[in-house]
Amino acid sequence: MQIEFNEEEIMIQDTAKQFAEAELKPNAELVEQESGKELFLSNIKKLSELGFMGINIDSQYGGIEAGSVAFSLAITELARGCSSTAVTTSVTNMVAEVIQAVGNEEQKSHYLPKICSGECFAAGFCLTETVAGSDPAGMKTQAVKEGDEYVLNGTKTFITSGDYAGVFVVWAVTDPSLPKGKGISCFLVDGDTPGITIAKAEEKMGQKASSTNQVIFDNCRISASALLGKENQGFKIAVTELAGGRIGIASLALGLGLEAIEYAKDYIKERKQFGQSLSNFQGLQWMLSDRYTELEAARLLIMQAAVNKDNGLPFSTSASMAKVFASEKANDACYTALQLLGGAGYIKEYPIERLARDVRITTIYEGTSEIQRVIIARDILKD
Template sequence: MILAEEHVMMKKVFRDFAESEFTKELQERLDSTGEFDWDIHKEMAKYGFMGARIPEEYGGQGGDTLTYVLMLEEFARVCPVLAIYPNTPNSLGGGPLMACGTEEQKKKYLPLIATGKKKLCFALTEPGAGSDASGTTTKAVEDGNDFIINGRKTFISGAPVSDYAIVYAKTDPSQKGNKGISMFIVDLKLPGVSFGKPERKMGINGYPTSDIVFDNVRVSKDDLLGPLHNGFTTAMKTLGIGRLGVSAQALGIAQGCLEMSIKHAKEREQFGRPLAKFQAISFMLADMATEIALARELIYNTAVEFDAGEDVAAKLSMCKYFATEMANRVAYKAVQIHGGYGYIKEYPVERMYRDARITTLYEGTSQIQQLVISRNLLK
């Protein structure tokens, strides 16, 4: 795809920011401590990245989906975990609000997350409901002007540092499967809300993940998001744009791995000549570059079609399936090209390799994407 001048300019802005602000010291600190960095969060908010897709009337930048994709690609090219920081408010966090929030809800919450003053997380997964999100057991019972929520959410990215959560709960137990589920905006400082210990993860350290437990949490009916008993449909639509975001993240990881591999292959010598002169190495680089180019075209075009109102449900899953599996193949080859150096933490490809692994898991595993694609083909 030939990018318009506007998108070329934005791509440069994102790349310049990542290369100047995502320092090696910051990345190493995030990976070793696993702690959220509020300083870089505030810096991203200052540049408007937290509200890249959020409409201007609600404090955002009003950017299109392609701009959002370019941002995540360029950020992940340097540091995958920091690409997640502005992703959530523009995707799983802000997405449900933009899709079906009332005007009052949009005015109340979107400006806060677009400007980085507050953080919002997406609470769908449960211990017994991962890929099968329709198996939700968290319940919300109507009580006067409120709902009382009881249940537990697990693997919630950003939970320990968030102010609010979009929570999915069963409101009509008589309806089976994915029916009878509603969405709520829950203030995580309400009585009865507690968090599990942050998980120790293989990668993307620096964006804490934990359980959220709801024990008789009283939520106002004003914070019911979207129609009663029909939250699952919105959840699936939100996951669609989220999958495109993960695809862009995977694309950035792969691009970063390729660039590091090219540099290493040119500089590292064996048997009296650079690695790049060996056909085995040069062919691996060729394979990596080809797969990245294919993923980029698919992702960019799907982003444009999404904004044009096309039915891209299957393509969103194709993007995530192909790009994330591709990123893992590319990261594997990057480590292989680096040899022993690729296994050492001092070299960024080691962290990229670990960070790439999550992309095939969260926001729908590769197997779930295959299921979505095949169902669209066979319906």
């Protein structure tokens, strides 16, 4: 497979790299703290102004129409600077793509310019519930139609950007009499709609700057025009759009793995033991060789999925392959990097401590590694 990036893709990659180096990496530790919240949101706003919240969105709605390959390149570079910023960017782009793919003209014209411009700081993807994580078809949130409105009741959990999202895409059961997964619909809900409560941000192991919240709907009334797509057809939307989101998370994981292993490479070239550079020891050389090989394989899997998506080809299975492989190998890269630094890798003064915490979630969110393997196996075994 030969992949040649066009001028626009290279420009976007370079812009993301420069932004990560100048704005994100120097402040990655600060934005994890409460005092760094405003800086984090300021960086999100700056990325909106650069076009990074609508990478694959049509220009008529404020996007830059650069495609999935450009999206992947951008997320990888941003993750090398700050994975919290990268995941916020990835999820916001995913919501924008849902609206573009399924929304009517009124919905697209209303919401997409707000997302792309940064008028909405971010957008939220409200699918997961306490009882419906890997099995989203088992959700309990309901939307009952009353006249020209739907009334939403239920709680979504682990929602990225919950406390500063300007708009949510929300899935809810609209016909509980239908078989599991068949009576689910999708809605666009403004973040300030009465009846929405955003719970306190979860205290997480990593990616701390990115808020993760419960979003509670208590007799939340929305117009019938908020329905996204057709009634009772919402589960298909979720399954389709999650595949695109997995390209984003695979790219994010790749960025974390590359940042960690390259830092470790530079470290062992400088660090001396037994009278010579650590990089002279064959055992450590082999550790580097294995991780670099795996990350390059991950990059190619991600590019294959992104190219397939851009060309209108089936990409769900390739996205799952990329996501499970990239996230697991990025975890290996971060923990190998920590090992190469020895005791220093365990100290907050060095970035590996943060990278190792940040990478752990990549095998869990946007579909666990186990779920990715189920998706891949189903495709392999289907008639």
